Amino acid sequence: MKEIYHCFWINAPLRKVYWAVTEKSGLSGWWTKSSEVSNRVGGISTFRFKSGAFNKMKIKSLSPTKIDWECVDGHEEWIGTQVTFELRKDGDGTKVCFSHYGWKTQSEYTGECSFHWANYLVSLKKLCETGYGTPDEGS
């Protein structure tokens, strides 16, 4: 597997999901509380985890329906990989397709990342639907 790809539906409007994946108050509510978040293209966001792990994401594009990051520092396997959130209005809610791609190799580690991302994305869904996510608990 050289690509992690998860699609799911959130019972919340697109602007709320966009907030959750672009603003510090959003990202801190479902991914990791310890984050420094840039909200401009070319800026770099830093996410730190309780385990001591961290990653730095360069904001490659920001549109209401597509957010692209490139990992520029962190776990060796992550550097150079890309993360994309695609958002689409779907009924009363929002369809989200998340991908993390550009891995050099497939390994148990990428399988662990796939599982952890899914857990964090459940947290994103909960945050948007109820106001409460479970940051720092996906890994």
Added chain:
Amino acid sequence: MKEIYHCFWINAPLRKVYWAVTEKSGLSGWWTKSSEVSNRVGGISTFRFKSGAFNKMKIKSLSPTKIDWECVDGHEEWIGTQVTFELRKDGDGTKVCFSHYGWKTQSEYTGECSFHWANYLVSLKKLCETGYGTPDEGS
């Protein structure tokens, strides 16, 4: 993505995880309560979901560390795909690598399956660790 691949750790011995992915009492506790389960190579298990969806899985191999299924009926996209559970003793627990591969195409649907499988695998982990899973809630 032509392969769904999730790896994770369960705080339970391998024999318990093997039970959970091979016996009716196990599979009913984390995937779907409505199942008819074969426990011999060449046999066919049927899993039915509340949505009306179902799938039939032919048991291709059964060893304490690797269980292989092939989907022989159900959702059109599933037919001919393969599901594998690889189990390995890891410390006091069990490392599980799950894959679902052989998809003809990548689509939003496979991304949805990846997300749903991760939710069901969390249910498998809970069943093995606490005795209680959340079957029928992953999709």
